[in-house]
Amino acid sequence: MSCCAASASLSVPGSAHRPDRSELLDASHDLGDGLVSTRLAVPDAHCAGCIAAIEKAVGGVEGVEDARVNLAGRFVTVKWPREAVDPEAVFAALDRAGYRSGLMDMAETGPDPVLRRLFIALAVAGFAAGNVMLLSVSVWSGADAATRDLFHWISAGIAVPAVAVAGRPFFAPALHALKAGRLNMDVPISLAVILAVALSLHETLTGGTHAYFDASVTLLFFLLIGRTLDHVMRSRAGAALRTLDRTTPRGAVVVAEDGSHTWTPIGDIVPGMTVFVASGDRVPVDGTIASRSVTVDLSIVTGESDPVVLTTGEIVVAGALVVEGPLDLTATRAATASFLGEMRSMLEAAETARPALSRLADRAAAVYAPAVHLVAAATFAGWLVAGDGLHHALTTAIAVLIITCPCALGLAAPIVQVVAAGRLLKSRILLRDGGALETLATVDRVVLDKTGTLTTPTVDRATLGGISEEARAVAAALSCQSRHPIARAIEAACAGGVAKVDGMREETGRGIEGTLAGRRWRLGRADWALDADALAALPEERRAWPVLSQDGALAATIQITDRPRPGADAAVAALKDLGLAPILLSGDGETKVAETARWLGLQDWSAGATPAGKIDAIRQMQADGHRVLMVGDGLNDAPALAAADVSMAPSAASDVSRSAASIVFLSEDMGALPSAIAVARMARRLILQNFGLAVLYNAIAIPLAIAGYATPLSAAIAMSASSVVVVANALRLALPDRAGGAVKRATPGSEAVTDLPPALGARA
Amino acid sequence: MNILAILIPAALVLGLIGLVAFLWALRSGQFEDLDGAAERILLPEDDRPNP
The missing domain is CATH 3.40.50.1000 (HAD superfamily/HAD-like)
Incomplete structure (x- = not known):
């Protein structure tokens, strides 16, 4: 279960915030019978071993009736009697198991309602398509008039409610677009489906020979497959991203009157509090700078990528990034809206971002949609003028609408992305x-x-054996100020008690300094941390290593190995x-x-x-x-x-x-x-191939449909077949050893380490 | 043709059972953690359905 060794090092010093009992109860869902269920985020859960470990840990807490991990959402649902709710015991159990945990935000719990609606529509359309098709096949194979009429009635009974339910994902956006005076691809789809159903109903009522219920439900079924896949792809990227963001602190380190640091959730920070922000972290709330001047990157706010220097008393806004700090700020606003807004906009950008190729498809659709309507209308008018009767003109027009439905075109890019993203996610x-x-x-x-x-720089613990306990504690305190990989490595090696060092600040590219009991300690490059005498005394070959100094005198050299x-x-x-x-x-x-x-x-x-x-x-x-x-x-x-x-x-x-x-x-x-x-x-190749296939299909099928060689049913089958070809082509990416063929298995790192000459190990 | 009176309702009822079973599965949350379901087969003695 080594894969589950959750990184225990929270980037936040001090005790992590734990929601208290009332907070937990607020966020719980009442199940009746005195039972409540609570969702706790466990962002590090990612495998079967994690499921077992978390469920065992939480299930072992007294009073807990059931614990169930949801791996997709990275949370555990705890069922317990209302009076047994005990946050301390459950969080302690999760800590012991090695998992970071917290309360889930109410907003991010619950299943995706859009996906649910698509699933329901898909199931209904699939049921209707299968059954209506069975009846249609009997009709084509030559049922007598009475049976045919009966089958038409049964088909109508299935298709009309099915279209009403399964068509909603298309009707609603189409209506929206029409209200706004625009045309999107949902409009011809809706029009084709509704017209086909209306015409078929008329045929059924008058005992006609042809009904096209099959065409309309099959069309919906195939379109819904594409739409559901597209949605799954988008939300999957979003969910993964949300998990990443959940691992970043949702709060800030508040400095109390006595100088102690406490981690506080973002919602609990009130104006007037002093908040500590380390270099490399984002400012959590709007505030004024209380410490010395710092360098911050305001690009998220202003779009200006050059970092700016702000001095004491100046306002810094939430979302700004501390480049060189650390920073103490006095919160001026409790509102978390700006910070959350930024997070949300980042998420939305990721979820709505589409590659240039599918944007191309969107642009094409903007031209294509009106063209489809014009062609269909022209076909209708043309056949009417040619004196073929209203019925034939209408069927041909419907066939054109169905056959030009750009499913293959619309599926070409998203389906490849779904498969590619799934493959990447597996790696x-x-x-x-x-x-x-x-x-x-x-x-x-x-x-x-x-x-x-x-x-990856690592510090060998063994080489730290000679240094004093005080120096080790100071090194631990200084190193946790920085996100630099070397500082991280020192922090890991110096684990243990942390000295209470004041006035710590990081100088980018040099090191970190702070004072303890009136003496100035520095951790960083030898030529910065040591005074001239101490530097001269240091053997030449050790000058490249980081050192810990006390008032300019050498306290320890730290040997870094590049692994x-x-x-x-x-x-x-x-x-x-x-x-x-x-x-x-x-x-x-x-x-x-x-x-x-x-x-x-x-x-x-x-x-x-x-x-x-x-x-x-x-x-x-x-x-x-x-x-x-x-x-x-x-x-x-x-x-x-x-x-x-x-x-x-x-x-x-x-x-x-x-x-x-x-x-x-x-x-x-x-x-x-x-x-x-x-x-x-591989994905790019497949997208281009798919566009080629879709264009080829349209080039052949549209002239045939206009000429009246396609009935609505054969149009629906041709349209579906083209979609299936495109999907099948995309699925080639999921075949093993297609895209991965060029990728050799990596050699294990441990072997590589021994290849390294020791000289490479030393670094500043 | 009387056979149709049995076969068609039978086909429709079977189809409906499938549809209802799917909707029930959806409603009872069986599609909420597909990743977890895939991993859970690796765990011994854990075959409870989702609560």
Whole structure:
């Protein structure tokens, strides 16, 4: 169950907020008989082992009658008698099991109502299509007049209520569009279905020979399949994203009068409270700056990407990102609306983002919809003028409406995306924005960051043996101020008691400093932390390592080992196989970057790159006509991630990098990188093929329909067949070893470590 | 043709049973955690339906 070793390190110091009993009861749902059910978020749950561990932990709490994990929603439903509700026991049980937990927001609980409606419509349409088709087949095989009329009546009895129920997902938007004076693709669909049903009813009442109930319900059934898949794809990306966001704190660290830090949920922060925000975190509430000047990135608010320096007393708004801090602010507004609004808009952007190719389909639909109506109307008028009678003219017009229904065209892109996203999700890769998949397919340059991306810095606990308990506690306190991967590694190695250090602040690229008992401690680069004498005394080869200093004197040197991320070398080899040119751009010193590049077999690398330098390099490549994929994780990579055409970040990246990246990979394994590109390329090929198929179908079928060779039924079958062909083509992406063929299995990281010469291990 | 009086209602009733069974499954929340259902087959002695 090692896969479930939930990261216990909450990024928030101090005790996490626990909702009290009344809060829990408020959020509970009354089941009657004195029982209530409560939903608790468990964002780290992700496998069968997690289900078992969580259900065992929660089920073992006294009074709990039942605990059931919902893996898709990442929550556990607890059923317990009202009087037995005990938040402390249940949260403690989850903590012991190693899972972070919290109360679910009321808004995000409950199943998706839209999907439910689509499912119901789909089931009804499927039932009706099957049964009406059975009856129709009997009629075509030559039933006598009395049986035919009876079957028409039965078909009408099934089809009319079925269309009324299953047609709603199309009728409602069509009505909307008409009211707004627009035409969308729901209008011809609704028109065709309603006209076909009306005509068939007329036939049935008058004892006519042809009824087209089958055509209308089959049409609805196939259209609903496409629509449901499209919806599942969208909401799936959204759900995964919501889970990611749930792991980020929904509150802030409030500094009490006595200087103690307490984690408080966002809703409990009232004006006047002092809130602490670490570097790399977003400002949770609007407030004024109480500490010294800080650098914040207001791009989310102003759209201006250059960070600005704000000084004491200035207003900082929720959503701003602290680039260089930490920051103490006095809350001026309790409202969480701005913060939540930002979160929500990010989610919505991801859910509604569509690749350029499907946007192309939308644009085509805007032209196509009026054209369909014109062609159908012209067909009707043409046959009427030709003197073929109202009935024949109407049937032909309906056939044209059905056959031109752009299902194949509409399905071409979304169905491929559904399959591709599902495949990526299986490899634990999340698409943050739909367009990323399409851009990823056209990428020809890959820029890689070193620290945190290709390598993970780790601190060997054994090498810390010699340092004093006080120094260790100070290092732990200082390192938890920063999100830098090295600080994270030091924090992990120095776990234990934390010293109460005051006035801590981070200097980007240098280190963190703070004071304890009147003495200034610094953790960071040797040339910054030490005074001249201490630096001169330090042996040359140890100057590249971070040090802990006390008033400029050396307290400890910390040995950092660069542990290659699992599969990094295999990933680079696979990228080359895909015909891409990976480039290593690192802020590190030349020797270490050269060493890593040699080990990975990279010819193209550059050391000492600043964030601005990385952007320049990317812009230069783009100016040369290349499409650039940037892979990075650190705060300093965020601008480069945003500048590249498409970007990827590991889920462990800082919040800002994660929100700048268009793709987030949850796995430790770098193999995610080439496999994502392979899937994207395959998806692009399939989308283009599907467009080709759809256009071909229309080019053949429309002239036949206008000429009157298609009845509404044969039109419905042809339309459905074209959709099935498109769907089947897309499903090829789900076949094993199609897109993944180029991706070699990554070598385990442990083997790779031993390959590394010790010299590579030392780094600043 | 009298056979039709039996076969058609029989076909319709069977179809309706399927439809009602699906709607019941949907209503009782069996489609709310498809990921969990896929993982739960790996757990021993856990075959309870969703509450």
